[in-house]
Amino acid sequence: MTTVSMTVNGEARSADVEDRTLLSTYIREALQLTGTHVGCDTSQCGACVVHVDGKAVKACTMLAVQAEGAAVTTIEGLAEGANLHPMQAAFRENHGLQCGFCTPGMIMTAVDMVNRHGRAIGEETIREELEGNICRCTGYHNIVKSIAAGAEQMGGQREAAE
């Protein structure tokens, strides 16, 4: 067993886990943050995407010990109280989810891609960037629309802040 410590959603967290524990397992089971989902065994589906030091990562592709000292954001850390992150709001407004299982990973991936590509991210780039996330319910149609709308909102907020 190893003690693994990191900052998760702004709070210092620590837990003793077996060395072989994946970051996704650490988040779900040791920290009981169950918004991060696991949909496959092979890092194909992207349901477990979180941000590690500001970058989107599939939490099943790294060991918890590799995230020692990192700043991790999960889906639970995206909204501020009752104020949804613009990407969360965009998924709701545009019916970008059905069963909701892939949604946390989709939203975390979406925020990251907009951080990198900016407000004017187009449909083609969104679809390319979603390569690592599988949704079985929506046919991606409304996810693509949600991300485009979320990008608009995020861009607007950023410009207003500057």
Added chain:
Amino acid sequence: MAVEGIGARSVRKEDKRFITGRGRYTDDINLPGQLYANFVRSPHAHARVNGIDKAPAMAVDGVVAVLDGKELQADGIGNIICGWMIHSKDGSPMNMGQWVPMAPETARFVGEAVAVVIARTKEAARDGAEAVVVDWEVLEAAASIGAALADGAPQLHPEAPGNIIYDWEIGDSAATDAAIASAAHVTKMDLEQNRLVPNPMETRCAVASYDPMEEHYTLYSTSQNPHVARLVLSAFYQVAPEHKLRVIAPDVGGGFGSKIYIYPEEIVCLWASMKIGGKPVKWTSERTEAFLTDAHARDHVTTAEMAFDADNKITAVRVSTDANLGAYMSLFSSSVPTYLYATLLSGQYQIPNIYAEVKAVYSNTVPVDAYRGAGRPEATFVMERLVETAARELGVDPAELRRKNFIQEFPYQTPVIMCYDAGDFESVLDKGLEAADYKNFPARKAESAARGKLRGIGFSCYIEACGIAPSAAVGSLGAGVGLWESAEIRVNPVGTIEVLTGSHSHGQGHETVFSQVVADRFGLPNDSIQIVHGDTDKVQFGMGTYGSRSAAVGLSAIAKALDKVEAKAKKIASHLLEADEGDIVIEDGEVKVSGTDKKLGWHEVCLGAYTAHNLPEGMEPGLKEGAFYDPTNFTFPSGTYICEVEVDPDTGVVDIIQFVASDDFGQIINPMIVEGQVHGGVAQGVGQALMEACIYDEAGQIKTASYMDYCMPRADDLPLFKISHSTTPSPSNPLGVKGCGEAGAIGSPPAVINAITDAIGNNNLTMPATPEKVWAALQDVSMKQAAE
């Protein structure tokens, strides 16, 4: 607070928890002191279990117990059943083999469980399962329809000689033969339905707990129908009497049919919790385990003929299908290739003679059952490939050949049981043609050709049957259950409303849609309405959600219960307002006497019902009503799908340029949600057409058991969809709804294949149409051209 009624694009109530990570799925549930289960599974497609050595597993740190199939049988746990009786042509009942939840003697597919290890941690359970030593005697396997039906094939079950479960027929064989013999043109095709794996993104999970003091069981389960699960677990598997078993299906991450069934793992977790003295037992399927155990889908081999007279009118259809049901008969497996398939072989067309025969076979593969569409995608593929091919052979426009044969008047009795009650196929087709800009297709084709690309267009005019019913009719066809739905409306003293429904939502947005119907009825804010589902302790009974039945059947039960609530509220109001009951109207959250200014707030009437200080003579206090609704007929959604593709002749890669869906779902409650259902259904249909295939080798090893091998559509495989709706209300339920959950998956595969075969000029193409297959089909065309 807004009132959003029928027809509003109301954003979903359930989304708030899903977008913030507060959804509560089964694997998110952890009970104090819970142990973990991991199953010992057969690595062989067909093998005898000559012995199980548990000692090495018991030596693993943390392992608590190792249990096997013989112990399960000794405790009286029953065999897994198939709930739909099918009779063969000769009148004999289907030949059902025995399916023990953990194989005590013989394993018949790779992945079948033979033992379970219970341990204190997930890791220890897995290590323990790996340590169990099974003495296998490997037997010859039959892993395909062809292998199972071959002379000298290994026999899976003594009850099913020749591996044949049934040899069933429908329609008039002699009349159909005669019509084909005298036809002006006959189109004949060999068709295959590729085997699919449903793959909801949430894998199955069970958290089972036994309370030895109360002798009571609780099961948290990824189920589409918790009440049916409880009934079957109780009545057939003898796990516990119904009143001692609570089944909860919390948030469920997609189902598509695969979570209808009660699988061995749920049964074993319940039994194991009792066996080890009452500690909760949790099992979460890994993705590869899901490929090895979730019910698979489709897997047909078909020969089909469509006959035409000299005027290009269809005179007959004859179909012969072999259906692979896997190693055991799953819950509804027998009905899928029979009553859910062959009864749709009239399509949207007037066809005087139809005959179909279906042979269901056992094979050493995962059991096959209903998956999005269940039988109707298979029927639609047969009909729409036939009619499109016929149009090419006859040299006529494929849209016009369909139009010429459309059923024009309703009700229309087909020769294969179904009586279509409403539809307008022609206007739906016209809307599709308009949206697809069909008339300018030749110009687009030329433009593609100029870029060295091959453009093709393909049609599919589907009809399907939802809300399978009425109970007496399906009972007469062999169903072991009734297919009604129940609902209860509890109006609280302050006027807020709880709706308890037997339907189950696993992505369909029931909390939103059902609230809209209630809001619409009384003019109440949607926020004041709560939908309760998925818990057998809260909802009295229900048949669950599958077969696009939640609107047509589930919502109809709610509407019927609302009628009763409305009637009682009006009685109370007429008494309080001293007005004639017939003059009372409820709208905008108020109870009014029409033509006057006399009125009460909705909440005042509700409070009046509960204070009971001034009720009409003899009336019971309270405002709570229930209803069971059994529909009068199936509903019949229909539509025209038009797919336009561009094929790269150098690589065989197919690009879907445009996909038009023109549907008739009857009355639509929430267009946003209906569109979402179509998007998702079409995506799964495109998946079947272009990339999805579950492949077994000859030894019965599954070669596609992870997301690295089983290819599903990703965002860059699909276009934005063009969707439109027409509305002919269903006369079979009070809301006029038809159901939209499966249409996309039913209608789309033939549209895609018709488009590709149009583009490449070779009609000989099986699903999935991978680049390799499309490229090979193109080489056949060039070789033929070179030879000429």
